[in-house]
Amino acid sequence: MGHMKGAREPNLVQGTAEDIAIKMQTGSLIEDGGHNLLVYDNLDGLRQLFLKYAKAFLPKNEIILLATQYDGIDNIKHFLTEGGIDVTKHLADGTLFIIDAQEGYQGVDVNGTFKLALTLMSRARKEKRRGVTWLGDMGSFFAFDRICELVDYELSCPAKFEDMLKAVCCYHIEDFKNLDEKQQNMLVDHHFKSIFVHNKV
């Protein structure tokens, strides 16, 4: 990948949405505590990743936080339900959260979603759950022309959180291309793993 020159090769993972979904399902890709970056090139692929991850880890007693930018919250609920997840039950028992990423990142506090994830992590610990996975789309930073704030925000988060929190910062490829090469490389280098998803589901 030409624009990824200088990135730490071992942290780069590439594959189709199906390949990546399988690796995510088995737990081999998203490690405990990892703060990861994922670049996707179509919404269908991202939906599949959300679905397959939730299907694998909700039964393993994990709390999942999905922060969506380009898909409506009702669309995500519908897609997960069609995929066999009891969305109503998981929303009711607080093991699944689906929020508007724009409100989470562009509201009064850029750390709004992060704070929610930390709160969920405390709750997971009290309830003796496995942990929290937070999959959040970063697209709102681009819509609001806040690229510098995005980079600052990402760099302010460590590559590794506590083991109970896993995070995947999701970027549509068309948004990612709006970063210059230096910014792309900084983000790839900073994250624990950087995952590039091809367009086949």
Next chain:
Amino acid sequence: MRHLPKFGNTSRILVVDDEKYIVNVIGKGLEDNGFEVDAFTDPRKALSNFKTGIYDLLILDIRMPGMSGIQLFKEMRKIDDTVKVIFLTSFEIQEKEWRMVLPSTEVNGFIKKSVATKRLMKVISEIIWDT
């Protein structure tokens, strides 16, 4: 639904949404109601094809990767400063928030994507013909 006024020239509408399904549904609904439609799923392509005086109305998805509907509209307004716009969204419409992004620009409407075609046609006819 009342019949739309007929003029010598058919009204032309530009639809831009990154989801092909949405573009197809809205495009077909508009064509079935007598409008001429140009549709794009890539906002940058829509911008590169945009010319002044062509369109009676723009229907733009607010949240699109690469270039948001707001950014696209700002660029299009530099080319045609009178073109009207409706923004589409899947999320709750927070006009106050968008007034902050577009403080001095008249936005003709916000429509949730879940809205029925019939309602959309009513809004469009009101905007185009100022009824």
